Amino acid sequence: MEHKNKSGAISRRAVLQLATATGLAQLAPPLLIQARGEQSVKLGLDNPLTGTYAATGKNELSGCQLAVEQINAKGGILGRPAELLIEDSTSGDAGTAVQKARKLIDRDKVNFLLGNVNSALSLAMAEVSYEKGVLHVVPGGHTDAVTGTSCHWNVFRVCNTTRMLTNAIAKTLMEKYGKKMYFLTSDYAFGHTLQDGYDANLKQFGGTKLGEDLIPLGTTDFSSYLIKAQATNPDIIVFLMNGDDLLNALKQAVQFGLDKRIHLAGANTELEVLEGLPPEARIGDWVAEWYHVQPNVPHVDEFVAAIKKKTGRVPTARTWFGYVGAWTCALAANGAKSLEAEKMARALQGMKLPPEVGLMPDTPFYREGQNQLIGSLYVGHAQAKGQAGEDDLFHVDTIVHGKDVAGTVEESGCKMTWPKA
């Protein structure tokens, strides 16, 4: 069957067939269904499995999977088995993420929605979950608005806000290395709000912003930005980006020898990024949101061993985000003794995570009126190799208490409206 017109161009019919096929493909069953059973309680994970955030998305998935196994081993959710449905949201296509969220809610009838790594996709998915009244846990989308100006009663977040990250590190950087900063910032929600956070800190503590470049997500060549940044002679070049973007930018900065002349730092870094860097580029000051080397915190070693057994690698902050995300669903339902979203959301207000889930020096809790998890932040520096083995690529210098850098609910801009009875 050929659809070639006389000019050799692609025919309208062929395009329509292609479009129909693409549409039908979206109705295919989820990639993976686990723990299938009668009347299961369904957790729908709509997260990147492909693209720039595939590595971080997959680690969140591993965390969710372990949590679901543990939940089922402990009797499930309200006595019913928990089941994890997984969809690939892609790394940057909000349309796909929303479509998959609707599919999970409307067709698969999930009781909980989880996702997304990408801040912009988290916000888009939150609008869907709010419209549908489904309890939604955002494991790793950092932009402030998720639990700030765009907060909803049904949306809870595990990772820190971008403002918490910048508040945790900006002042220390200025004290240690100087007050003149140049920013290389990812041009989407995550980067924008990190920049806002740094701007506020610079203003508060008398720092100077020498310049700021908004860089498209997925950029591979950072050489021209680095040339521009060093020309301003800053004390610190601040990288407000994540994933492969951060990895490529850092690698090129080190290749240019900029680390010998200018201090390199940022907001958060992740083990996924540090593992991808050559040893000489594992440098700079960062915030980690969870770390696998915590000898004095109970249950961390058990969690590390369980994930290692499952994946062969140590857990990252992303693994922990996914783990806490899935456990949050179970804790909400068991706390509310119901699967009604509003009752579960109310049960989560102020809820403290049990130590075997929290795994932090401070007991993490969901702050009432904002639905933001507040725990500990780990400020430190990247290292080529630490004492705890080849996976020990970050040295924690200071533990920052989340409540000290979270600001108030009013400052977050969150004005939560609950459904009317």
Place this chain on the structure above:
Amino acid sequence: MTELILFNVFNGLIVGAFYALMALGLSLIINLTSVINFAHGGFLALGAYIAYELAPYLGFWGALIIAPVLTAVLGLVVERLMIRRLYGRDPLYSLLLTFGLAYVFEDGLRYIWGAQSLPFKVPDWLMRPLSTYLFFLTGYRVFMVVLVAVAVIGLFLILTRTRLGIRIRAGTLDLETVSVLGVNVRILRNLNFGLGIYLAGLAGVLAAGLLGLQPTMGDALIMPSFVAIIVGGLGSLVGTLLGGLLIGVAAGLATVYVPSASEAIIYLMMAVVLLARPRGLLGEEGMNL
């Protein structure tokens, strides 16, 4: 400011040379077979991962030589088993096939080596800047430009001085006549595809040294290659080279003034060229798929 602009022009030429290397392979395949090889980025990434596996045994230099050859061999197999069946048919078929192959490559790489980025070790002496002033001029980047120059000169010598090259060029103009004259067009297309994929593999190894390995690395690098071909002009390898250099410089200069448009600028450039000179800067009139 002048220094900043000059630095960025210079840097843009380096980046552009790399775009050109990828685009040349793509251009070779399009010119002879009219196949828009969306899997070119996948082959590029594959070349990088093969080099990653070979490097512990052969070292960087051994991997640099062998990995592109192995990638090219895989290209020959793919052409023989899949692409060949679609010659002469609606371009949509080969487009869909290579589009699908790109996903297969990306997911295959992710399945085998994981989604995690991996570092690729390059000799230390290559990674150092040559001077403090021209800090962006590292030994590796200079080496990359030299290698691109060698590859381009080698390619032009093959195309102008060898029987195979002359046949490829003749086939680009009129494949039917070449076939009538007794040239085995099947083998010609096969070898041409392999040559294009060799360049993709070479670009992949070079990119690995610069950026490390990610299953998605081909995606990010392939679009500028398409733009380079369109700006330079379909059917013209010199045009492709020029297109690559131009978009590299344009992106570098955009960074100075409007950083957030550094990616958009190359597509804007493509749009302007298509409006003002649809065949591209050095493209041949009437050249189409």
